[in-house]
Amino acid sequence: MRRLVIDNGAVLTCDGEDRYLARGRIVVRGGRIAQVMDSPDGRADVPGAPPGGVADEDCDRVDAGGCIIIPGLVNCHTHLWLSLLRGALDDLTLFPWLRRLGPLTNELSDAEVLRATYFGIAESLLSGTTCLCECCRYAPDVSAQVAAALGCRLVVGGMPPTELFGAPLPHDYGHLVARTRRALDIPGGDRGLISVWMGAHSVYNCSADFLQDAKRAADMHDCDFYIHLAECRDEVDVIRERYGRTPVQYAADLGLLDRRTVAVHCVWLTDDDIRLFRRTGARMAHCPVSNAKLGSGVAPVTRYRAAGITVGLGTDSMVSNNTLSMFQEMRFAVLIQRAVRQDVALTASDALRMATIEAARTLGLEREIGSIESGKQADLVLLRSTRPGPVTKERALSDVVYAAQRDEIEAVYVAGERVVSRGRLTRLADTERWERIRGERPLE
Numbered sequence: 001m002r003r004l005v006i007d008n009g010a011v012l013t014c015d016g017e018d019r020y021l022a023r024g025r026i027v028v029r030g031g032r033i034a035q036v037m038d039s040p041d042g043r044a045d046v047p048g049a050p051p052g053g054v055a056d057e058d059c060d061r062v063d064a065g066g067c068i069i070i071p072g073l074v075n076c077h078t079h080l081w082l083s084l085l086r087g088a089l090d091d092l093t094l095f096p097w098l099r100r101l102g103p104l105t106n107e108l109s110d111a112e113v114l115r116a117t118y119f120g121i122a123e124s125l126l127s128g129t130t131c132l133c134e135c136c137r138y139a140p141d142v143s144a145q146v147a148a149a150l151g152c153r154l155v156v157g158g159m160p161p162t163e164l165f166g167a168p169l170p171h172d173y174g175h176l177v178a179r180t181r182r183a184l185d186i187p188g189g190d191r192g193l194i195s196v197w198m199g200a201h202s203v204y205n206c207s208a209d210f211l212q213d214a215k216r217a218a219d220m221h222d223c224d225f226y227i228h229l230a231e232c233r234d235e236v237d238v239i240r241e242r243y244g245r246t247p248v249q250y251a252a253d254l255g256l257l258d259r260r261t262v263a264v265h266c267v268w269l270t271d272d273d274i275r276l277f278r279r280t281g282a283r284m285a286h287c288p289v290s291n292a293k294l295g296s297g298v299a300p301v302t303r304y305r306a307a308g309i310t311v312g313l314g315t316d317s318m319v320s321n322n323t324l325s326m327f328q329e330m331r332f333a334v335l336i337q338r339a340v341r342q343d344v345a346l347t348a349s350d351a352l353r354m355a356t357i358e359a360a361r362t363l364g365l366e367r368e369i370g371s372i373e374s375g376k377q378a379d380l381v382l383l384r385s386t387r388p389g390p391v392t393k394e395r396a397l398s399d400v401v402y403a404a405q406r407d408e409i410e411a412v413y414v415a416g417e418r419v420v421s422r423g424r425l426t427r428l429a430d431t432e433r434w435e436r437i438r439g440e441r442p443l444e
């Protein structure tokens with residue numbers, strides 16, 4: 001892969017020191033960031049290059065003057081396979097919503113999963129998300145295939161329900177695990193784009209035996225374990241009625257919570273529940289828009305962070321959000337705390353970190369992605385800064401979290417490859433193939 005040098009952008013690194021470079025230079029080699037430094041004159045030669053600079057044929061140069069550069073955004077929770085149902089169930093709380101969603105999703109073909117995933121990944125890349133955690137019920141290998149084809153990083157696994165509020169659902173976990181493993185072998189995934197996990201839907205729609213089997217399968221395959229947990233008050237009531245404890249306590253008693261566990265939502269936690277998270281090292285995916293839209297509540301996320309729990313942001317699906325924009329998610333995460341809890345402790349910087357480095361930590365990928373620093377994958381978003389006034393670190397943060405829109409994205413890079421260029425997905429050159437995926441031509 002050719003060397004890439006991106007000069008003159010205002011860089012929010014999201015690294016350990018939260019460095020800001022007013023005019024930065026990012027050097028990329030082999031898909032990874034080789035160097036991040038100030039570029040005061042914007043004309044310095046590429047480090048290690050012969051005197052006089054690097055010939056154009058050896059190196060792609062990008063002048064990012066007038067752009068803010070952030071790490072690629074990381075979406076910690078979504079269900080891309082539901083993307084074609086956007087707008088289908090807009091005005092229900094979680095449990096009635098799930099009852100209505102069930103019959104719409106109990107049988108989906110690989111072709112339907114593929115089309116829905118295509119639209120979800122396209123929307124994600126076009127809005128600056130370079131890595132998603134996709135929570136499947138079917139065909140994780142198909143999701144991985146689409147992600148690799150579009151050049152998107154995907155952390156994929158299955159979290160099936162075994163029942164819908166007492167009515168048993170057919171499921172074959174062994175088959176799902178086999179297809180999850182297969183996701184690692186799809187063409188293009190070998191560039192490190194695809195990683196896998198295993199999981200279960202929830203403590204209220206899975207049997208205890210199944211939950212423990214699924215956690216054992218994750219441990220056996222050396223994978224993280226994912227589950228929706230403590231999402232709404234109805235869940236707390238149902239679990240208390242069935243088992244006499246909180247959802248978090250019940251999950252802990254089944255052995256589901258440890259350092260390899262990611263719990264999604266976590267809206268209703270007691271002080272003891274928070275201590276359990278801290279003690280076990282379990283991580284959280286926080287989905288404020290979905291929690292608001294489904295009337296589930298507002299997670300006290302500043303308390304979780306203060307307790308030392310790792311929390312990353314996620315959009316959830318297009319049926320409960322209804323976009324996959326991490327820009328919207330960052331903004332809403334901050335504003336909802338202020339509006340509902342009168343809590344201003346969560347800042348723009350916190351929101352950006354929860355969508356980048358802390359999201360990467362939630363997914364166990366913090367050594368590879370989530371910040372702009374040497375050695376990491378070159379997953380980058382360049383935003384055109386068109387608003388008047390000088391750009392400072394505070395101003396850049398403020399613009400990214402409170403004001404940025406998807407049409408300001410100049411370019412998106414994944415592993416050093418430009419996968420989005422001014423609102424266009426660069427991998428779509430083979431139009432016939434994509435017409436088949438979009439359903440405009442029959443699949444072969």
Ligand SMILES: [Zn+2]
Pocket residue numbers: 077078079135228264316317
């Ligand atoms: Zn979910």
